[in-house]
């Protein structure tokens with residue numbers, strides 16, 4: 374029986390390995406982690422991450438050919454193929470701070486593999502890493518090899534949260550990069566045969582190692598660049614009376630451009646876009662490509678601009694001060710259908726409003742109060758470390774309360790901000806919300822989910838990203 378071990382039981386390791394286990398019943402899959410609480414949760418009724426369809430997949434194979442364990446060394450030693458899906462945060466100190474990837478966890482995983490291995494292994498980079506990481510890993514493993522042979526493959530993951538199971542069942546492509554030697558190609562074939570259980574051959578792309586590593590960073594940079602492009606247009610739409618949804622539709626019907634990923638928003642979030650682009654910028658700078666680095670850096674700058682533009686809109690619309698005012702925040706996750714808050718635009722928006730002394734009442738259907746308070750207390754990039762290495766939860770911010778539904782959040786509020794596109798926010802009884810609010814009552818929609826005309830009829834002053842401005846807002850430009 375082929376044995377697979379995955380180091381790192383996170384948003385990628387957990388779902389990816391569960392899908393391999395369910396599609397390949399003859400392969401034994403162990404997912405291991407240094408976080409005891411995470412492994413306990415994977416073995417419990419309440420999984421550590423919320424992802425549609427994940428529970429069913431895990432229940433089908435857990436205890437049969439899928440195991441979650443903290444016995445990292447044993448499972449690594451027994452495996453034929455070791456996936457490494459650990460955190461690759463942005464460095465906060467030293468050389469490359471604020472841009473370069475911190476490979477501490479990757480390196481310690483590689484050293485542990487070298488320490489415990491007693492048989493030849495294929496080591497698969499599943500984490501997103503800087504191009505040429507495979508070479509560094511190869512050196513660590515071969516210098517400590519005790520005669521054991523390792524082949525390093527790059528197999529970046531393209532799943533998106535909220536649709537992870539669908540993406541894994543039916544990927545646009547699976548990418549495998551390996552050494553162009555006969556042993557390297559044998560390893561590529563071995564991994565290909567795992568995916569071939571359910572992925573059509575023509576969707577399994579095989580490249581050299583560096584192309585695979587760089588393609589992952591490039592794909593995320595291209596995706597984020599589309600969002601920053603449409604968000605940059607949203608500012609111009611507000612200034613000119615154009616409607617960003619109409620512009621995006623007209624642009625996206627050009628088959629060369631395509632309709633996806635053109636939804637204007639309060640800014641992209643998530644654990645990877647910013648981190649991976651910063652990493653790309655750093656690699657460009659290290660290679661002396663200053664103009665190329667500047668080009669990609671701009672994607673992040675526009676995203677930061679979009680978030681602060683939103684905060685400025687809220688404050689300037691409400692007589693240039695939100696001090697002591699109650700603001701309801703609907704949605705805290707970085708997108709719908711996930712409880713993940715990593716780099717969510719909501720953090721920067723809430724911090725901006727708190728900075729202007731607002732009192733926030735936050736509701737998100739999937740994010741706990743503890744998580745929200747932690748996020749608002751944490752410094753940039755601190756979140757991307759294993760849970761037990763993160764700073765202890767600070768005391769609750771007195772300007773912030775977290776409540777159990779949208780109506781409670783909006784009760785007595787001066788304004789409502791929609792920051793995540795949860796379906797339930799479309800169907801709320803906005804008349805009821807209006808009646809319970811202070812007047813004038815404002816809605817600031819960072820996701821274009823509300824029916825603007827209907828809300829204006831009710832009496833709200835409505836701001837919607839990239840839409841023709843409410844007369845109230847016209848004389849109050851929100852420039853960062």
Ligand SMILES: NC(=O)C1=CN([C@@H]2O[C@H](COP(=O)(O)OP(=O)(O)OC[C@H]3O[C@@H](n4cnc5c(N)ncnc54)[C@H](O)[C@@H]3O)[C@@H](O)[C@H]2O)C=CC1
Nearest residue numbers: 381382383384385406407408459460461478500501530759
């Ligand atoms: N979250 C996403 O949607 C995607 C993430 N990625 C990449 O995948 C990698 C992992 O991301 P996530 O799963 O989101 O991170 P995560 O933080 O959810 O999971 C990483 C896990 O690795 C564990 N870990 C760290 N060092 C370890 C070690 N030495 N031994 C055992 N366990 C260790 C941590 O405790 C943690 O549970 C990152 O490089 C990320 O950029 C790639 C595609 C999608």
Ligand SMILES: O=C(O)[C@H]1O[C@H](OP(=O)(O)OP(=O)(O)OC[C@H]2O[C@@H](n3ccc(=O)[nH]c3=O)[C@H](O)[C@@H]2O)[C@H](O)[C@@H](O)[C@@H]1O
Nearest residue numbers: 530531532533534600634635636638641642643645707708
């Ligand atoms: O490397 C990763 O981590 C993953 O990053 C993204 O996936 P994810 O961050 O989970 O979610 P997305 O659907 O890409 O959304 C990212 C952010 O962009 C925002 N977004 C997305 C699309 C859009 O049109 N407009 C927009 O503002 C979302 O609301 C969200 O805040 C990529 O889509 C995945 O392919 C990749 O594997």
